[in-house]
Amino acid sequence: MFDKSTWIKLPRNVLQGHGVLDDLSAAVDELYLSGDPFLVTSPSPNRIAGDRVRDQFDDIDSVSLDRASFESVERVVDAAREADAGYLIALGGGKPIDVAKMASDRLDCGFISVPTAASHDGIVSGRSSIPEGDTRHSVAADPPLAVVADTELLAEAPWELTTAGCADIISNYTAVKDWELAHRLKNVEYSEYAGALSQMTAEMLVGSADSIKPGLEESAWIVTKALVSSGVAMSIAGSSRPASGAEHLFSHQLDRIAPGSALHGHQVGVGSIMTEYFHSGARGEWTDIRDALSTMGAPTTADELGIDDETIIEALTTAHEIRDRYTILGNGVSEEAAIEAATITGVI
Numbered sequence: 001m002f003d004k005s006t007w008i009k010l011p012r013n014v015l016q017g018h019g020v021l022d023d024l025s026a027a028v029d030e031l032y033l034s035g036d037p038f039l040v041t042s043p044s045p046n047r048i049a050g051d052r053v054r055d056q057f058d059d060i061d062s063v064s065l066d067r068a069s070f071e072s073v074e075r076v077v078d079a080a081r082e083a084d085a086g087y088l089i090a091l092g093g094g095k096p097i098d099v100a101k102m103a104s105d106r107l108d109c110g111f112i113s114v115p116t117a118a119s120h121d122g123i124v125s126g127r128s129s130i131p132e133g134d135t136r137h138s139v140a141a142d143p144p145l146a147v148v149a150d151t152e153l154l155a156e157a158p159w160e161l162t163t164a165g166c167a168d169i170i171s172n173y174t175a176v177k178d179w180e181l182a183h184r185l186k187n188v189e190y191s192e193y194a195g196a197l198s199q200m201t202a203e204m205l206v207g208s209a210d211s212i213k214p215g216l217e218e219s220a221w222i223v224t225k226a227l228v229s230s231g232v233a234m235s236i237a238g239s240s241r242p243a244s245g246a247e248h249l250f251s252h253q254l255d256r257i258a259p260g261s262a263l264h265g266h267q268v269g270v271g272s273i274m275t276e277y278f279h280s281g282a283r284g285e286w287t288d289i290r291d292a293l294s295t296m297g298a299p300t301t302a303d304e305l306g307i308d309d310e311t312i313i314e315a316l317t318t319a320h321e322i323r324d325r326y327t328i329l330g331n332g333v334s335e336e337a338a339i340e341a342a343t344i345t346g347v348i
């Protein structure tokens with residue numbers, strides 16, 4: 001008997017373009033939601049665009065969060081219940097979006113993602129990544145019902161947030177290699193469609209490198225399209241596998257041992273240079289990854305990340321402990337191998 005089944009959850013509406021923030025309430029109307037919205041944001045996004053959101057709704061309460069934590073999720077759940085909200089609107093970078101994503105799961109309601117930074121593919125995905133103590137939970141949640149990505153707003157965000165988004169997409173190259181490896185060695189379920197989409201997204205972004213420059217709204221357009229596409233790959237896979245391999249384990253480990261040092265996308269980009277070296281050796285494609293990152297203005301070295309060499313090596317040798325996800329790191333790389341990889345690739 002054929003007994004396979006799958007449930008692919010995707011955003012229903014994706015609005016992307018100049019000034020689309022002002023179409024937010026129209027996009028919400030299209031979703032036939034009931035109840036009032038509740039806005040989840042953080043200080044800078046709230047200052048930049050909070051009123052443009054509030055002005056579009058008659059009755060909207062809001063909360064502004066300083067950090068992503070389980071405590072913040074509880075705060076949103078309690079406040080949204082008190083306001084008797086019907087759905088959440090998340091305005092900001094990855095932190096308020098992740099918190100709203102997890103809170104909407106707890107509240108059993110939908111949420112709308114309104115990114116103010118094209119900093120990573122979590123703005124579209126059905127994964128929520130919240131740090132807690134010594135670990136980081138990447139939990140399954142529903143993706144946003146709609147994504148409203150205003151390229152005018154995104155283009156005005158600090159440039160490093162956009163280069164972080166580029167690097168998060170470039171890391172798809174090694175994430176897909178790790179996924180294929182896990183499929184071959186550990187029989188992990190693999191989706192050809194999700195793998196191909198994720199890899200093609202990275203190739204198309206790298207192919208557009210000449211149009212990715214500060215001050216060009218087209219850059220925000222190109223990067224956001226890639227983030228949406230990568231998020232769809234994760235939705236098809238039903239996991240973050242197409243966009244998160246060993247380079248992400250390395251970054252999550254950095255978040256533990258050197259919290260707040262660098263942006264998520266920048267860390268995974270540097271991780272990707274080294275894990276590509278592990279995949280294909282000294283004459284392998286790690287130089288292509290390094291060059292693509294450097295062309296887009298993303299960091300390629302420990303120095304550029306603002307992280308010391310010892311911390312890089314510690315993160316690389318312990319990254320495999322972060323979660324039960326088989327990658328090229330296997331059961332761990334030795335300190336000597338980590339130093340060699342980081343040195344040959346010029347990361348340290």
Ligand SMILES: NC(=O)C1=CN([C@@H]2O[C@H](COP(=O)(O)OP(=O)(O)OC[C@H]3O[C@@H](n4cnc5c(N)ncnc54)[C@H](O)[C@@H]3O)[C@@H](O)[C@H]2O)C=CC1
Pocket residue numbers: 042043044045048068092093094095096098116117119120121122123125127128129130153154156157158161164263264265
């Ligand atoms: N759910 C998922 O699949 C993923 C989740 N994440 C999570 O997302 C978080 C990191 O997200 P980020 O967006 O890098 O961090 P973030 O949300 O902290 O934003 C970074 C900084 O940029 C500021 N900012 C945002 N938009 C701005 C704008 N338009 N102008 C000026 N400043 C602006 C924010 O206020 C903040 O200070 C982490 O918690 C990470 O774990 C990261 C990747 C994927």
Ligand SMILES: O=C(CO)COP(=O)(O)O
Pocket residue numbers: 120121122127128129138168240243244248249
């Ligand atoms: O950052 C991600 C994809 O780019 C999400 O991956 P994680 O599941 O490792 O949090």
Ligand SMILES: [Zn+2]
Pocket residue numbers: 120121168243244248264265268
């Ligand atoms: Zn990522």
